[in-house]
Amino acid sequence: MGNLIVLALLGAVFYYIFKSYSRYETYSKEAFKNFSVSHEAIKRSELGLFVALVAKVAKADGKVDNLEAQLIGIMFDDISAVFPEPEKTKQILKDIFNEEKSITNNTKEIARDLAIAIRKDKAKEQQFMGFLIQLAFVDGEVTKSEEDILALIAESMEFDPDRYHAIFDQFEKMMANVTPKANIDDAYKLLGVSKDDDLSTIKKAYRKLIRQYHPDIIKSQGKSEEYMKEATAKTQEINQAYEMIKDHLSK
Numbered sequence: 001m002g003n004l005i006v007l008a009l010l011g012a013v014f015y016y017i018f019k020s021y022s023r024y025e026t027y028s029k030e031a032f033k034n035f036s037v038s039h040e041a042i043k044r045s046e047l048g049l050f051v052a053l054v055a056k057v058a059k060a061d062g063k064v065d066n067l068e069a070q071l072i073g074i075m076f077d078d079i080s081a082v083f084p085e086p087e088k089t090k091q092i093l094k095d096i097f098n099e100e101k102s103i104t105n106n107t108k109e110i111a112r113d114l115a116i117a118i119r120k121d122k123a124k125e126q127q128f129m130g131f132l133i134q135l136a137f138v139d140g141e142v143t144k145s146e147e148d149i150l151a152l153i154a155e156s157m158e159f160d161p162d163r164y165h166a167i168f169d170q171f172e173k174m175m176a177n178v179t180p181k182a183n184i185d186d187a188y189k190l191l192g193v194s195k196d197d198d199l200s201t202i203k204k205a206y207r208k209l210i211r212q213y214h215p216d217i218i219k220s221q222g223k224s225e226e227y228m229k230e231a232t233a234k235t236q237e238i239n240q241a242y243e244m245i246k247d248h249l250s251k
Contacts, residue, residue, distance in 0.1 A: 039096075042089065048096055052110050053107070054072060054132065056104075056110075057136055057149055057153075058101060058135060059102070061145055070207070072135075076093050076094060107149060112156050115156070115157040125159055129163075133171055134171060141175075187244040
């Protein structure tokens, strides 16, 4: 079927959280306007702690593949945009990610620190755990090592087990309902490219569509459950089409 990217936060409980977005402005430029950007300050912040956990999940199966890297790259863009000095912030986020992906014995501590930082805010818990679970589904399935690290994070954050399994099950159901593109013509049509286009042009079209349908940890605030499901399904189709075209061109 090729690699899949799951780029949405799912679960019926999300609608209840997101419908009150007009009063939920936690991750905005206004909220961070007085933040002093430094490696230590960002690493201690809740978003810095979250990036550290992203690194743990991304590297849980032993590698960070290209699709994971793309998803994480967009996440860096969106998070850094709410901070002063976005470019400096983005580099610090990358540094934190690279530092933490190679450390294996501090996951529980970081997850506990994040739980303390967000003070058991249910909306934030949902966003963070939803993103970590979707990241584990990047390649279409969750490995035992990925499942173990997710379970450790959820337990350390004292995340409600019923809510955790509800989110996880939503992703599994979504994956089961994805239908691969029928043929190469459909794949080219979906990406809006021609068979005469080179791979570089096709890749640009693919990345543009992925960003269009990518509701990240910042941008996902305020979106309805139905929008999330539609965006997830569309993103999966886009990724499948791109993988099919790449396979076709390599023959």
